[in-house]
Amino acid sequence: MSLNTRAAHLIERHPQAVIGHRSAAWLWGLDVLPPGSLQSDWRIELLVPPGTALYDPTCDVVETDLPEHHTTQRAGIPVTSLSRTALDCARWLPRREAIAALDQFVRQGVNPADLAAMAAPLARYKRSKRLHQALDLTDPGAESPNESRARVTIIDAGFPRPRTQIPVMGPHGDWVYIDMGYEDLRVGLEYDGEKHHSSTAARAHDEHRRRWLASHMNWQVIPVARDFLTYPTPYLEALLAAMLEHGWDPPSETIDDIATRLFRLQNPIRVA
Template identity: 50%
Template sequence: MDEKTKVRTAPSGDLAADSLRARAATVTRTHGPAAAVARRTAARLWGVDVLPPGTDETTCPIDVIMGPDAEHRVHDPERVELPAAHVLERAGVRLTSPVRTALDCARWLPRAEAVAALDQFLRRGVTVDALRATARSLRGYHGNDRLRAVLRAGDPGAQSPGESRTRMTLIEAGLPPPATQIPVPGPRGDPLYVDLGYERFQVGVEYDGERHHTGRRARSHDETRRNWLRGTYGWELIVVTKDIRHTPAPYVEAVLTALLTRGWTPTDAEMTRIARRINHLHRLFH
């Protein structure tokens, strides 16, 4: 399949997304055929959740860009390199293609959010090779160190933005990069999956905070799965909630303690760097 069919727009029936789509259509009509919805707004319309938690989609700003050769008018959107092939139309909205949207999110969003957006696009079929090829064709993208770092950090195994942000919090604190969706044989032979973790040390990190973790049935399923992993295989599981956005240090400390207890042996330099990062997180979010 080509990139036009790999990523679908946000499903109809989501009232907030429908409101965002209607406002985006109005904005692109207002600014004319050279304009396209981009970045966060385009990502959301492609079904990728990159809006900050608590964002009101009925009133949040619409991200719009337009090509540099468009006729100049007062209050025009940002002008960027925007080849015609990078713009598609869906449900009356001109928006950047999935590959261009993913690339722009990776290039411009804050690092943790950029990786969270990239992870979701990768899960939906956008490839790193396609992103790199597109980046080579755009001034300011080719050779950009920050963009390359974000592309290296992407992982299609992350199943939610919260998992992506948790993974990046651990990595930026100096801990080893955790694997995603680690399979462990379940009681009936079918695999159970640890959200994030370190299989060698049997230390797992489970993110609770997305919609699929809410409700009595979902919580009961999670607890049964975790009890099996702990009791049968001896996994130590650290459960992370959305509070990690505001108090990351205790979670980093819990994972670090578990790894050290289970046999991870960082160098003195690594421990010094981790300690400094944890102290920084304590000060930053105190």
């Protein structure tokens, strides 16, 4: 049974509740479920006022302060508003997932500054380090959740924050865009997702484009696959080597910090 249908049934049983968190994001048309999760199996988050005596083994009941203007309806189902859903995801999800979710909300028009203002009167939000870091690091240039996760992994490994969707003049006078990277060094990284890069033709196009960028524009673009999200160290080592080769000259402390973080990343990253 779909998440939407199950949400409607839950509200029929618990009309005082509101759908929130990742489930609300799904109802808003955004997929912020953990990688590999099925929406048909996801335990729906049901938000209720503090002190509400509600138990339902089929869902996760969350007690929270929820001002009336933080709620609305989607297809007749009470849900948290788009902004409140973004705020909750940014506040409560693990760091990498929070930023990946927030990138999607910002692409839908949510303003991070408005979220900070929304958080100010909420006791468990206004001083949240996790929330404010997510707001600072969000970037609407990410075109997929896994691009967002890759960007956060790069930052957390000690690298400078990469720019997203870097425009480079192409061979026919048109613009081509590099997913993320460092324009001053001409070093980039692109996430080759299964959906858009799995066909032989797509892979050939990508390889031709990157060869052209290297030979004509002196760009080194490192392609990464899905295993980057759990085993990023080989890709990050290649990124570091490319940046140094292209003239990056950070303080020795920065290199030492990156080396330490890469050593710690030898163990696989747990996917939330």
